[in-house]
Amino acid sequence: MAGPRLAHSTLRQEIIAIARRMNALGVNQGKSGNVSHRIADGFLVTPTGMAYDTLKPADVVAMGFDGSYRGARLPSSEWRVHRDILAARPEANAVIHTHAMFATTLACLGREIPAFHYMVAVAGGDSVRCAPYATFGTEELSRYAVEALEGRKACLLANHGMIAIGATLEATLALAVEVETLAAMYWRALQVGEPHLLDDAEMARVLEKFRTYGQQALATPRVVSPPTLDEAAPSPRRVRRHARASFRRARRR
Numbered sequence: 001m002a003g004p005r006l007a008h009s010t011l012r013q014e015i016i017a018i019a020r021r022m023n024a025l026g027v028n029q030g031k032s033g034n035v036s037h038r039i040a041d042g043f044l045v046t047p048t049g050m051a052y053d054t055l056k057p058a059d060v061v062a063m064g065f066d067g068s069y070r071g072a073r074l075p076s077s078e079w080r081v082h083r084d085i086l087a088a089r090p091e092a093n094a095v096i097h098t099h100a101m102f103a104t105t106l107a108c109l110g111r112e113i114p115a116f117h118y119m120v121a122v123a124g125g126d127s128v129r130c131a132p133y134a135t136f137g138t139e140e141l142s143r144y145a146v147e148a149l150e151g152r153k154a155c156l157l158a159n160h161g162m163i164a165i166g167a168t169l170e171a172t173l174a175l176a177v178e179v180e181t182l183a184a185m186y187w188r189a190l191q192v193g194e195p196h197l198l199d200d201a202e203m204a205r206v207l208e209k210f211r212t213y214g215q216q217a218l219a220t221p222r223v224v225s226p227p228t229l230d231e232a233a234p235s236p237r238r239v240r241r242h243a244r245a246s247f248r249r250a251r252r253r
């Protein structure tokens with residue numbers, strides 16, 4: 001006899017797919033990262049200590065904001081970070097935490113990612129902050145992470161890794177990839193010299209542009225007039241005729 005239908009089955013599958021992709025994309029190491037998504041009465045989070053390839057929808061843990069959880073699996077040891085961020089940031093639905101190579105390398109040096117490249121604005125500010133170190137899984141780490149994320153969508157965690165948040169799992173994974181790319185570029189630039197930083201006025205300009213960047217689908221539709229006869233694509237017959245004529249001209253030369 002089949003048991004009761006698993007709640008949030010599709011979302012659980014999406015969480016597993018995102019967890020697998022963050023490793024395939026090289027923004028996480030082994031099973032050290034974790035993924036969560038908000039649900040009506042709490043959030044879903046990846047379980048602790050399980051390889052993503054083995055995860056089934058029922059392994060994803062449903063948790064309440066009071067820390068209670070349902071199901072056979074223990075939640076990620078970083079569930080507090082996920083809970084506290086989702087509680088503090090109502091606009092965010094997804095949280096991804098990874099131990100990405102270059103982001104973590106900078107975090108181990110206690111370095112933030114400054115405005116060395118305009119794309120730093122993708123995380124919502126003129127830097128990607130680095131939260132102070134605290135033991136993994138602690139309330140202290142969670143508090144530092146929430147503070148480092150204030151007004152931002154990503155941060156580094158000293159001697160640990162990085163966090164990205166967003167409205168959807170897909171957007172959050174894309175941001176994690178972007179932050180890791182920036183970390184890798186910054187790290188490379190540091191090998192050669194001291195990167196030139198963009199000033200506050202320029203980053204303010206970029207942040208303003210980013211507020212509307214990539215939102216053309218939401219823009220008011222514009223009426224585009226159909227092309228006139230001259231602008232219209234030539235007929236295949238006309239294209240063939242033109243090709244034959246230029247071939248003949250080339251032969252005469």
Ligand SMILES: [Zn+2]
Pocket residue numbers: 032033078097098099136160161
């Ligand atoms: Zn971690």
